Amino acid sequence: MRSEREKPEIPDADPPAASLVAPATDRPLSCLFIDxxxxxxxxEQHDHPELMGKPVIVTPLASEHTGAIAASYEARPFGIKRGTKVADARKLCPGIAVMPARHDRYVVVHKQLMTEIERHIPLEKVYSIDEAAFRLSRSEQDPARAMDTARRIKEGITRNVGPALRSSIGIAPTRLLAKLAAERVKPDGLTVLRQEDLPHALEDIPLTDIPGIGAGVAARLARADVNNFMALWRLQPKQARAIWGSVMGERFWHGLHGFETVEEPTKKSMIGHSRVLTREHEAPEKARIVARALLLKAASRLRHYEMHASSVSLSVRIRPEGGWQSARRFKHSQDSFLFLKLLDEMWAELCANQRRKGPLPRLGGVTVYLHGLAKCGETALEQLELFAEPERVEKDARRAGLWKAIDDINADLDAKFQRLGTPTAKGEHKRHISLASQSGLALNYLGVKIAFSRVPEEAEFLY
Ligand SMILES: [Mg+2]
Incomplete structure (x- = not known):
């Protein structure tokens, strides 16, 4: 029996805000989730090819008295799943392969898989050893193209890592929806969930199968008479907030309704900026300067959050239609020189690529991102690097220190200018540290402060 007193205070529904009733097509398929x-x-099947296509369970230790922590899809028709005791599994399927877990090996293969997928699209976030979200560029967000990308990823894994490593891929406007899409077809699924498919495409899903709905939230939802997906769908953001008892509810609501929210700075997985190019900057050489400025701005924020990045991506929109993108990986760094060098490499690749097709096109927009972020010294990988390559780590710290000093001076200048009022576009050119003469980028064009009124070359720094 449920008493009225237990019911959380749920605000009444309001008419939806204008920003939340944007047409469904405004929510692009920007996330690819792989499980x-x-x-x-x-x-285990990958390392022991004789087990391919056979029932296999993995156990936490070499003991008959434990339960399976994983069961191959071939074991499942026998009624064997995660948690099945080894003795029962042997009874249900005589001859089943029982493999003790080798976690270090699973980490190695995880890295191989991420490397392979990142040849196709940039990583957004690793959720666990077997789940990660990737970002689809604007040019890949058409459902057919997104499916193509996903198929290429699966083929790449089969060819370059191994056919035993099967996955389910979900493609949707947000990470939450993409994960739910991936869950729809297992094993070896590929599911696109468009905004216009909702809520009906998910109406049968049990609430507790949805990430973010644990036992506690499920109980609170039940007390608010939210017992199925359709009722969950009808909630408004402020109602979700009240039920969750925190801003997490509102964030969940946004994820479910196709609006990606930015994560907390400390949990950031990428930092980047995007700019639509006006006529003045649409020539590739001009656009490159904009891309460099955006990257410097992202790098300054990276240092502000005391984080390191381990990859940089560039995507451009090509007029009248089309796009191009690339990414580079590196050891964790905060050094803008390194980022600029890699950006220039990618830019040269872009131009070479386009030249093969004819004259260089006009560009409609540029986006740069720093990915693979980690708090300074936080990751095991960084610790390893620290021991393995003290000189590189020291050099990176020295350069990052230099850039940090520039970040600080520019922040001081900003604070001063803010007290004195907004400077003119002309004055603005003089407000930041500038290292040599170069007809640069009109800052007001970017509409936001950037670290430099022009973009320095590494050689201009003497140290
Ligand atoms: Mg999985």
Whole structure:
């Protein structure tokens, strides 16, 4: 029996805000979520090809008295799943392969898989050893193209890592929806969930199968008479907030309704900027300066959050239609020189690529991102690097220190100018540290402060 007193205070529904009733087509398929099927069992089959296509379970230790932590899809028709006791599994499927877990090996294969997928699209966030979200560029957000990209990823994994590592891929406007899409077809699924498919495409999903709805939230939802997906869908953001008892509810609501929200700075997985190019900057050489300025701005924020990045991506929109993108990986760094060098490499690749097709096109927009962020010294990987390559780490710290000093001076200048009022566009050119003469970028064009009124070359720094 449920008493009225237990009910959380849920605000009444309002008419939806204008910003929340944007046409469904405004929510692009920007996320590709990949979930490896029975991952530990898959790695065992990968390393022991004689087990391919056979029932396999993985156990936490070499003991008959434990339960499976993974079961291959071939074991499942026998009624064997995660949690099944080894003795029961042997009874249900005589001859089943019982493999003790090798976690270090699963990490190695995880890295191989991420490297392979990042040859196709940039990583947004690793959720666990067998789940990660990737970002689809604007030119790939058409459902057919997104499916093509996903198929290329699967083929790449089969060819370059191994056919035993099967996955389910979901493509949707947000990470939450993409994960739910990936869950729809297992194993080896590929599911696109468009905004206009909602809510009906998910109406049968049990609430507790949705990430973000644990037992506690499920109980609170039940007390608010939200017992199925359709009722969940009808909630408004402020009602979700009241039920969750925190801003997490509102964030969940946004994820569910196709609006990607920015994560907390400390949980950031990428920092970047995007700019639509006006006529003045649409020539590739001009656009390159804009891209460099955007990257410097992102790098300054990276240092502000005391984080390191480990990859940089560039995507451009090509007029009248089309796009191009690339990414580079590197050891964790805060050094803008390194980022600029890699950006220039990608830019040269872009131009070479386009030249093969004819004269260089006009560009409609540029986006740069720093990915693979980690708090300074936080990751095991960084610790390893620190021991393995003290000289590189020291050099990076020295250069980052230099850039940090410039960041600080520019922040001081900003604060001063803010007290004195907004400077003119002309005055603005003089407000930041500038290292040599170069007809640069009109700052007011960017509409936001950037670290430099012009973009320095590494050689201009003496140290
Ligand atoms: Mg999985």
């Amino acid at each position: 490896f099927n029975a991952y530990f069992a898959g790695v």
